[in-house]
Amino acid sequence: MKHGYVLKMIRERRIWDGFLEEHDGHLLQSWGWGELKAEEGWRPLRLALCEQSTGRLVAAAQVLCRGADWIPTWCGHLAYVPRGPVLDWSHDEQRAIFWAALHRLLRWRGALALRLEPPLLAGTALGEKVARHLLTSGFRPVRTIQPLRTIMVDLRADEATLLARMKEKWRYNLRLAARRGVTVREAQTLEDVRAWYELLKVTAARDGFGIHRYEYYERAWLIFAPRNQLDLLLAEHDGRLLAGICVGRMGREALYLYGASGNEQRQLMPNYLLQWEAMRRARASGATRYDLWGIPETEDEHEPLAGVYRFKRGWGGEVVRFIGGYEYVYRPLGMGLARRLLGERLAL
Incomplete structure (x- = not known):
């Protein structure tokens, strides 16, 4: 990947939770939360943006994927990042690199759409800046799953x-x-x-x-x-x-x-x-x-x-x-079909 970063799958709890502790990540992004949700039909992907030269983690997203029991296998799956990602939201270049890498991987894995709920507060300068950036980067606002207030x-x-x-x-x-x-x-x-x-x-x-x-x-x-x-x-x-x-x-x-x-x-x-x-x-x-x-x-x-x-x-x-929920659709036709098949269940 250009710019000296690479997106990696993290497979050790110690490394993952250590990064979250250091960077004040949310419990819903923790390794354990992924374990808990795996019992409910979600598949956790623990993805981190790392410096190629040092291997140091600079951003991370636990993406919960769900498909087979909700959506026909041939249709695809949904990807959800609760109270994340964990990154320096004020670092514009790093944020852009992270999104590009995450979108590329999720498309390749067959995701219909990515839904996220950033841990940023409305009414703050950073929260409002990120909300505007998401809306101009292909995301659209959606109803939140986690509490909005x-x-x-x-x-x-x-x-x-x-x-x-x-x-x-x-x-x-x-x-x-x-x-x-x-x-x-x-x-x-x-x-x-x-x-x-x-x-x-x-x-x-x-x-x-x-x-x-x-x-x-x-x-x-x-x-x-x-x-x-x-x-x-x-x-x-x-x-x-x-x-x-x-x-x-x-x-x-x-x-x-x-x-x-x-x-x-x-x-x-x-x-x-x-x-x-x-x-x-x-x-x-x-x-x-x-x-x-x-x-x-x-x-x-x-x-x-x-x-x-x-x-x-x-x-x-x-x-x-919080600034709310946002969705980025990768496969509009498949997502439209999923909405017709599932109706309100798609929001869960």
Whole structure:
């Protein structure tokens, strides 16, 4: 390849995750996330742009490919980069070289289209510049798969400052939980994971949202927890499990992924103590921000998740919006056929 770079397939977790840690990559670009999604029918390609002279990685994209079970084999497959790629977005030449190499490879492998959701924020100079560049480089905007908006809590302050930034009721409730004997510990066994999943089923039924089968969460815990990339925190009272949350970690970010709580003893406020303990642990591990992972796209009080939004809003974080999803179509005829065959499923 010209310009002294080459696109390589990375086959070692240590090299891949090491690059992500160094460059503040997202958990959804991690080796483990690719492993987890492989069980759901995705095929991860871990592609890195490397300097030819030194072999040093300068950019990377975990591309999740899916085809055979969604789309007839002869039709092609879809390629998806969640919260990526990981690169220096301000380096115009390097970015252009990376896109050219990635497009070339995906076309050769038979991709119908590439869909990506960059980890860049709308309203920032860099985010707006990249969004304009994507639109003038053949990409078109599409609906996102990952949350478009979220709340980020800045963990760089000391604990007293973090508490002061919260709404008063949130401080009161987490202290109330501690005073009334609620304790928080990390899950240690698969029995702990199973007990938490039983609470998740209760939560899903109560709040009306869908969940994965148990094996998905078990595999996530087995993949990430041994590498200190995920904590399953459990809140208990007198030995009884009340609630639990899964918090992922990658680079300088902690990410609240899943939460579950029972219908009994909710007056003990276990969810408040759980979130505070998760933030404290994330900060102690070196994280500088805590992503509360998704809020409704509008401020409408009638949104189905308005209650979840109010809970997340009380922690003193900043509401942020990503620049959105973008799609680059390689094979328009094949993509048109796939849309007719799959309809709404193509957006998943």
